[in-house]
Amino acid sequence: MESHRVSFLEVENVRKDFGDYHALRDVSFAVEKGEVVTLLGPSGCGKTTMLRALAGLETIDRGRIALGGRELAHDGRVHLAAEKRGIGMVFQSYALWPHKTIFENIGLGLRLKKMPQADIAARVRWALDIVGLPGSESRFPSSLSGGQQQRISLARALALEPTCLLFDEPMSNLDVSLREKMRFEIRTIMNDAGITSVYVTHDHEEAMVVSDRIMIMQSGRIVQQGSPREIYLRPKSRFVAEFLGGANLFPLDVERSVPVEGQFVTTGGLMLRGSPVEALPPDPLVFFRAEALRHGSAEEEGATVLRATVESACFLGGAIQCGLRASGMAIAASLPVVPEVSVGEQIELVLSPQSVSVIADCH
Numbered sequence: 001m002e003s004h005r006v007s008f009l010e011v012e013n014v015r016k017d018f019g020d021y022h023a024l025r026d027v028s029f030a031v032e033k034g035e036v037v038t039l040l041g042p043s044g045c046g047k048t049t050m051l052r053a054l055a056g057l058e059t060i061d062r063g064r065i066a067l068g069g070r071e072l073a074h075d076g077r078v079h080l081a082a083e084k085r086g087i088g089m090v091f092q093s094y095a096l097w098p099h100k101t102i103f104e105n106i107g108l109g110l111r112l113k114k115m116p117q118a119d120i121a122a123r124v125r126w127a128l129d130i131v132g133l134p135g136s137e138s139r140f141p142s143s144l145s146g147g148q149q150q151r152i153s154l155a156r157a158l159a160l161e162p163t164c165l166l167f168d169e170p171m172s173n174l175d176v177s178l179r180e181k182m183r184f185e186i187r188t189i190m191n192d193a194g195i196t197s198v199y200v201t202h203d204h205e206e207a208m209v210v211s212d213r214i215m216i217m218q219s220g221r222i223v224q225q226g227s228p229r230e231i232y233l234r235p236k237s238r239f240v241a242e243f244l245g246g247a248n249l250f251p252l253d254v255e256r257s258v259p260v261e262g263q264f265v266t267t268g269g270l271m272l273r274g275s276p277v278e279a280l281p282p283d284p285l286v287f288f289r290a291e292a293l294r295h296g297s298a299e300e301e302g303a304t305v306l307r308a309t310v311e312s313a314c315f316l317g318g319a320i321q322c323g324l325r326a327s328g329m330a331i332a333a334s335l336p337v338v339p340e341v342s343v344g345e346q347i348e349l350v351l352s353p354q355s356v357s358v359i360a361d362c363h
Helices: 047-055 102-112 117-130 146-159 176-193 204-210 228-233 238-243
Strands: 007-018 021-032 036-040 062-067 070-074 087-090 164-168 196-201 213-218 221-226 247-251 263-265 271-273 284-289 293-295 304-315 320-326 329-335 346-351 357-360
Touching: 007 047, 007 196, 021 047, 021 062, 021 196, 021 221, 036 047, 036 204, 047 062, 047 087, 047 164, 047 196, 087 146, 102 117, 102 146, 117 146, 117 176, 146 176, 176 204, 196 204, 204 228, 213 228, 213 238, 221 228, 221 238, 238 247, 238 357, 247 329, 271 304, 293 329, 304 329
Parallel strands: 036 196, 036 213, 087 164, 164 196
Antiparallel strands: 007 021, 007 062, 062 070, 213 221, 247 284, 263 271, 284 357, 293 346, 304 320, 304 346, 320 329
């Protein structure tokens, strides 16, 4: 018998306006208990406003928010104040008291709850173990690296045993190398803690690592949601494809194409084999990612062979980012560093039909 999944966090038709500016436009989503979901999008898309509404720091104009079966807000009325929601937050800034020890920083909220000192000590030790910094109780924030301070900020939130955790761009103040490391550390910590979490970021790579599910926002709306793999490989619109980077998009010549057989011809005359399509979206575009192209010949049945000229090549360490010209059309490719390619070189690349799809040309 199939188990029935119960939503732990429910957001229904939430709207929030700031004067004439529509920050949230009928936003709806549900999060299962223990799931980590990310609100991903560019600045001004509404993701932080949604997070603040969940935390009780922003009043919604319309809609409903419920957590664990309790209604938090409904059509402008607040049913449960922010401090009573049992929600923890991890911010961009670490917000640690510099003159207090790590123990005092983590235990402050517990002391305000009048918890016995022995219980506070046990909870602080547990939280430090979870974030991988055991034995740090007597240290001061200034003695820690940026990544360690962010983990202390997370430990402080975990120590309060929240029913839900909210992350507001928690790694935006870290340098690139540390940010890459912390993505995986936060994912591991959240798996161990098992707490329902909503994460906000504009960094799609960060979202891919930390999330069970990604919800992409644009102009106050959720325009697509799914697993990281689904969102990246099967975007539904030009906006989603381009926001995640590395997108090749070409207008489809509908008359010359046979979508149900996966035969696509672009308006520029480029012929590609892809996944069959029963019904075309409005203003269809042929789509594939830059890294879908690979060196070799067509060993896979139905694969497209592209003969292209290298117009630009940029070595990025783990890959070579190339600008190609094939059938008169500009194509982006992310190729392995071996074999090396040079500007002006003629190369042969293969594109799997599973990598080619048709999406809507909408922003």
